[in-house]
Amino acid sequence: MACEFNQAEEYSKVNKRQTEDGLELIGRLNPQPGQKVLDLGCGTGNITKVLAERVNPGTVLGIDVDPSRVEIAKERCAAANLDYALGGTDKIPGEDYDLIFCNYVLHWVTDNANVFGPIASKLKPGGRFAFILLDVITQQMIDEHLGWATEQFKQGFLCRLKGLSISDVEKLAAENGFEVEDIRPGAYALEFDNVEEYMEGYLVHGGLSRKMFDENKIREFYGSEKVKMNLRTTVAILRKK
Numbered sequence: 001m002a003c004e005f006n007q008a009e010e011y012s013k014v015n016k017r018q019t020e021d022g023l024e025l026i027g028r029l030n031p032q033p034g035q036k037v038l039d040l041g042c043g044t045g046n047i048t049k050v051l052a053e054r055v056n057p058g059t060v061l062g063i064d065v066d067p068s069r070v071e072i073a074k075e076r077c078a079a080a081n082l083d084y085a086l087g088g089t090d091k092i093p094g095e096d097y098d099l100i101f102c103n104y105v106l107h108w109v110t111d112n113a114n115v116f117g118p119i120a121s122k123l124k125p126g127g128r129f130a131f132i133l134l135d136v137i138t139q140q141m142i143d144e145h146l147g148w149a150t151e152q153f154k155q156g157f158l159c160r161l162k163g164l165s166i167s168d169v170e171k172l173a174a175e176n177g178f179e180v181e182d183i184r185p186g187a188y189a190l191e192f193d194n195v196e197e198y199m200e201g202y203l204v205h206g207g208l209s210r211k212m213f214d215e216n217k218i219r220e221f222y223g224s225e226k227v228k229m230n231l232r233t234t235v236a237i238l239r240k241k
């Protein structure tokens, strides 16, 4: 659908910060030539392509639930050792992966506590599950960042996001046969030059429709200032026992 395609187009313009964090995580993972990798929630493929370069002649599969992002990835981030397909945490294709990489995806998966088991089953023994997701979203953060919104909107937004803290991840790792190789907090700070950019950022990140905002209220709340958001992330590398 054209509309979704446009959202994916917009998204690929604003995800710079997430890409930088993902590349930093790849640097620490140091994937090796010959490895088999799944990029779960690959988006428009810019990081997936880097993974493919790193493991060549190994292979990478990038999957995403959004058909328009998969299309963009196929068009713009192709490589001989790289495939893209529609798919997601509900039904993970393939098996025996050395690495399942998941950058800024799991907070959109409201039952994310239930994906650790299926992911473990798709890894080789010793294989790694590496991810960045938002830390638990507190009411205070919501009030600070969505101060312009109605209570109904805030609660709706809160319901769509399921962050995990370091201790949540440690518990889920232990319950699902992983040992923690590395876990640390991260900062996710976004700055939009103006309210217009901020609304686009929300549209594409949250899949929200403009009809859901009262634009005047947002402008009033922020004035003509830059819009700053400071959120926290949980960054983890887990190893299957």
Ligand SMILES: C[S@@+](CC[C@H](N)C(=O)[O-])C[C@H]1O[C@@H](n2cnc3c(N)ncnc32)[C@H](O)[C@@H]1O
Pocket: 015, 018, 019, 022, 040, 041, 042, 043, 044, 045, 046, 047, 063, 064, 065, 066, 069, 087, 088, 089, 090, 102, 103, 104, 105, 108, 109
């Ligand atoms: C913030 S984007 C990150 C994309 C990419 N990982 C990156 O770093 O550029 C989140 C992606 O997760 C995808 N997504 C959401 N729920 C998913 C699920 N259950 N399984 C797989 N992908 C999902 C979205 O379609 C979107 O492309």
